[in-house]
Amino acid sequence: MSDRIRLKAFGMLAEKIGTDSLEIENPGSSEALKRQLLQQFPELQSLTFRMAVDRKLIQAETAISTGQEIALLPPFSGG
Amino acid sequence: MEKVRSPKNIFVQGPISSEKIAQSIANHATKTDIGGHSIFLGQIRADEKPEGKVIAIAYSCYEEMALEKAFEIREEIFAKYPLTCMHIYHSLGEIKVGEICLFVFTSSKHRKAAMQACDELVERIKAELPIWGKEILDSTATQWKVNT
Numbered sequence: 109m110s111d112r113i114r115l116k117a118f119g120m121l122a123e124k125i126g127t128d129s130l131e132i133e134n135p136g137s138s139e140a141l142k143r144q145l146l147q148q149f150p151e152l153q154s155l156t157f158r159m160a161v162d163r164k165l166i167q168a169e170t171a172i173s174t175g176q177e178i179a180l181l182p183p184f185s186g187g
Numbered sequence: 188m189e190k191v192r193s194p195k196n197i198f199v200q201g202p203i204s205s206e207k208i209a210q211s212i213a214n215h216a217t218k219t220d221i222g223g224h225s226i227f228l229g230q231i232r233a234d235e236k237p238e239g240k241v242i243a244i245a246y247s248c249y250e251e252m253a254l255e256k257a258f259e260i261r262e263e264i265f266a267k268y269p270l271t272c273m274h275i276y277h278s279l280g281e282i283k284v285g286e287i288c289l290f291v292f293t294s295s296k297h298r299k300a301a302m303q304a305c306d307e308l309v310e311r312i313k314a315e316l317p318i319w320g321k322e323i324l325d326s327t328a329t330q331w332k333v334n335t
Binding site: 116118119120160163164179181182183184185186187 | 255320
């Protein structure tokens with residue numbers, strides 16, 4: 109069984125990445141994922157974003173397990 | 188008996204109509220322990236930007252996370268203030284200038300709790316719910332809204 113995670117992107121980040129959802133190999137942690145994303149999508153380097161793991165915002169480096177849903181969230185602008 | 192609350196949908200496709208708001212007020216007529224309502228309505232403003240004038244905002248969200256978070260906020264506000272009722276509606280999709288995109292409605296026995304809870308809810312909705320607004324300009328350009 110392969111170690112894959114689901115990645116969702118929202119708002120401006122979805123536009124920069126070119127899709128709002130993709131499945132990738134699990135890099136193991138939120139920091140490793142961020143490094144990988146910035147390398148793969150250099151346009152993200154100038155953007156501010158946070159991550160949520162299984163719909164909870166993360167504050168510090170977090171381990172990522174197989175099958176988890178990771179979301180890339182630009183600054184919220186509801187209301 | 189303590190009422191058990193569960194997450195409910197706060198999202199409305201398109202603008203929030205004045206009929207919906209009026210109906211929502213009317214629905215509380217039978218709750219005669221209420222002495223005060225507080226209502227906040229967010230309206231799309233025609234901001235002038237260097238690239239053009241805002242004619243609409245297109246809202247999108249991370250629905251599952253937004254509903255979980257809205258439920259959490261709702262429970263915290265209910266625990267903090269003596270409220271009788273609380274309703275939150277946020278639009279999704281394209282909302283034109285002058286239309287309503289956010290409707291927050293709190294009710295309590297006395298006015299202060301309703302007013303303070305409503306204010307705190309609006310602030311938390313804007314800061315904590317994963318919702319994004321894309322401003323559509325009359326120059327056909329678009330740009331992502333920034334909350335202040």
